[in-house]
């Protein structure tokens with residue numbers, strides 16, 4: 264079928280085969296470049312994970328995680344609560360990587376963290392030894408309009424189910440402006456203790472949870488890097504950090520002083536008579552003072 | 559290529575059906591057993607082995623990790639935990655000894671798909687050459703590694719049919735069946751032995767691993783060869799046979815040394831003359847047998863013929 268044809272033998276075989284070699288090489292190289300671009304772009308695209316999909320405890324930052332996780336599913340297997348799932352092709356999470364949806368099955372925060380121990384690569388960071396240090400996401404009470412507590416009812420369910428109750432989530436009293444005489448108990452999440460386990464989102468009694476776990480980078484703002492809270496800095500330093508105020512001097516009329524320790528304006532007793540003031544008792548004379556000179 | 563006759567028919571006649579399919583049966587048995595071992599957990603709750611081919615844990619003690627995926631992870635900039643490294647070294651050493659592409663013919667789940675596609679293609683006598691070079695896979699291998707470096711992630715895993723099929727079977731298919739169909743159709747209609755023998759970078763990586771492997775197929779009885787061509791027809795990497803089988807007068811030894819040989823043993827099966835057998839790579843001298851004028855000419859014919867086959 265592909266036996267060398269007679270013409271080929273006659274036309275200088277070397278240059279022909281060289282040309283063919285070059286064309287083939289160029290074609291292969293071109294296809295490979297296309298392939299790489301395609302896969303590269305696709306992998307970028309598929310790396311955009313939806314906000315509901317949370318990574319297991321200890322997962323490295325997303326960009327590092329995608330280089331570290333070998334998509335083996337050992338973490339999934341060792342989770343006793345079937346919290347984790349490996350993303351299938353077609354799921355909105357990078358194929359083969361582990362995730363969980365808090366509203367379906369939250370993380371139970373196992374003390375021995377079997378999912379992390381099972382990970383052979385360290386994509387789930389083995390330095391995570393206390394599950395309370397996990398940061399799978401951050402709970403955000405996202406819908407104040409529908410949260411029952413915000414309306415003054417005492418639902419409190421998210422607060423009660425939290426494994427770190429009174430640390431990760433507290434109820435803050437405020438006055439109920441609607442009734443004018445009751446209190447509302449605002450469920451308030453504190454990022455220094457919330458692990459993002461998702462038990463609150465799972466438990467929220469609404470049709471659609473009012474409290475949701477978001478990936479940290481979505482849930483948290485970030486201060487300008489030059490920004491400092493004055494009061495915190497002052498506490499840290501033990502005193503004000505700006506140059507202490509030069510004591511302000513009032514240019515008071517003779518016979519008057521200002522007391523900086525709280526007494527305020529003082530009329531000295533001995534020269535306290537009103538005749539000592541530079542002003543005439545008749546205010547009109549004071550007004551006319553300059554004019555007299557002109558005349 | 560039109561099927562002139564049923565390859566292996568002679569072997570069945572002389573050796574009996576069982577012996578003429580011995581290695582094929584052993585291979586299918588191994589492939590299915592390995593798959594079943596992985597499925598015992600999710601299907602029956604018997605956890606002899608957890609994970610998938612990318613990384614697994616046997617009996618909760620022995621870790622195995624695919625060195626190719628771990629290499630990509632390394633290149634992407636991650637330093638893995640010791641478990642994964644240990645697992646990769648075990649796998650690495652194993653395949654360096656038994657032949658890298660033993661992974662392809664004895665373990666990889668895609669092999670059953672592409673073999674099925676090939677079988678159907680031959681059955682229906684579909685020919686048509688696609689001008690894919692067998693070296694394309696090495697280019698792809700390079701591209702996969704460059705991608706890991708440039709994206710900082712294991713980008714290949716987002717499209718890799720090998721792990722997708724295996725993971726799909728064990729953890730749930732999702733749309734991965736599309737990939738199965740695509741690979742099947744490609745090998746069935748587009749390119750003869752297109753995926754495994756021309757494109758797959760996983761196979762290319764394992765073939766690079768097996769360059770010096772101990773276990774090799776040998777054609778020690780090559781002077782018995784009656785040029786029936788059956789081995790060429792069944793071999794997924796036809797180009798590897800010729801030097802060992804026909805190289806006697808050029809001083810080439812009888813060992814199939816090419817790392818692309820998948821050690822599938824199909825050539826051993828279909829040879830009615832028992833030319834091939836599994837052996838080691840040593841003692842690879844050519845005993846320059848006196849060559850008859852007759853066989854010499856026939857060799858030439860085959861040279862032409864098999865260069866043709868190589869393009870396919």
Ligand code: SF4
Pocket residue numbers: 319320341342343344345346347369370371372373376377378379394
């Ligand atoms: S901490 Fe426990 S419940 Fe949470 S993901 Fe890990 S294994 Fe599952």
Ligand code: SF4
Pocket residue numbers: 331332333334335336337338339359360361381382383384385386387613
């Ligand atoms: S165990 Fe680690 S490497 Fe395996 S899927 Fe889970 S996170 Fe990825």
Ligand code: SF4
Pocket residue numbers: 401402424425426427431432452456457458459460461462463464476
């Ligand atoms: S996610 Fe909810 S339940 Fe879990 S720690 Fe945070 S506030 Fe508590």
Ligand code: SF4
Pocket residue numbers: 661662663666667668669672720753754755758759760761762
């Ligand atoms: S070449 Fe690739 S797909 Fe084919 S058997 Fe080998 S690893 Fe599997």
